[in-house]
Amino acid sequence: MLHRPIGVVLAVLVLAACGKKDESLAKKAGAKVGETLTDIAHGMDAGIDRSRAVPVEVSGDLAGRGVGATVSKRDGAAVSVYLTSRDAMDLQVVVKALDRGEAEIGRAKAAVTFTRDDAKYVNLEFPREMDASLVAKYVVDETK
Numbered sequence: 001m002l003h004r005p006i007g008v009v010l011a012v013l014v015l016a017a018c019g020k021k022d023e024s025l026a027k028k029a030g031a032k033v034g035e036t037l038t039d040i041a042h043g044m045d046a047g048i049d050r051s052r053a054v055p056v057e058v059s060g061d062l063a064g065r066g067v068g069a070t071v072s073k074r075d076g077a078a079v080s081v082y083l084t085s086r087d088a089m090d091l092q093v094v095v096k097a098l099d100r101g102e103a104e105i106g107r108a109k110a111a112v113t114f115t116r117d118d119a120k121y122v123n124l125e126f127p128r129e130m131d132a133s134l135v136a137k138y139v140v141d142e143t144k
Contacts, residue, residue, distance in 0.1 A: 056081055059141040065089070067114075072138050077126045081140060085114035092143040095124050097135045106130035109143060 056072035066086030073080050081095060090113050097106040108124035126132070 054079075054135055055137040057137060057139050058083075059139060062091075062093075062140060062142055067091075067140070069140055074132050074135070076132060077128050077130060079108070079124045079126060079138065080121050081124065081138065082119065082121050083112065083114075083140065084119040086117065087114070088116045088118070089114050093122065094141050094143045095122075096139045096141065097126060097130060097132075098137050098139060099134045100136045102136075105134055 054072050054074055056069040058067055058069050067089075068084045069081055070084065071082045079095065079097075083093075090111070092109065092111055094107055094109050096104050099105050106126045108126045110122050110124055112120070112122055114120070
C-alpha cells in the first residue's frame, strides 16, 4: 500500500532532475503525490474512527418507551454510548457486550436520568478481563 506513494515520489525526483522541459510533467506528478498522501491520511483517520465504533442496540422494552441509541465507542474496557430519550425518566441500565455468536461476554451498569427530549453520553467500565476486540455489538436494557 505504501509502495505506490514511494514510487510516485521517486518518479517526481527523477523528473525534477531532468530540467525545465519536463517541469509541467514534474508538477503534475507532484500534485498526484500530494493527492495520494492526502487520501492515505484520510483513510487512516477513517480506519481509526471505525475501529473504535461498535454497533449498539436498545432492547425492545426500552425502545418502546422512547429510548434510543445512536453510537458507541470503546477505548479499552471503557465504552461510551450515546442514548436519547423522548420522555423524562430515571433508569438503571445494563449494557451487555455480545460476541459475533450473540453470546454475552461482559456487562456494565449505569444510572441515567433524562429530561423530556434529552440525550447524553453514558460512560461504562467493563471488566478488564473482557476482550473488547471480540465485541460485535452492545445491547442496552433496563435492569429489573
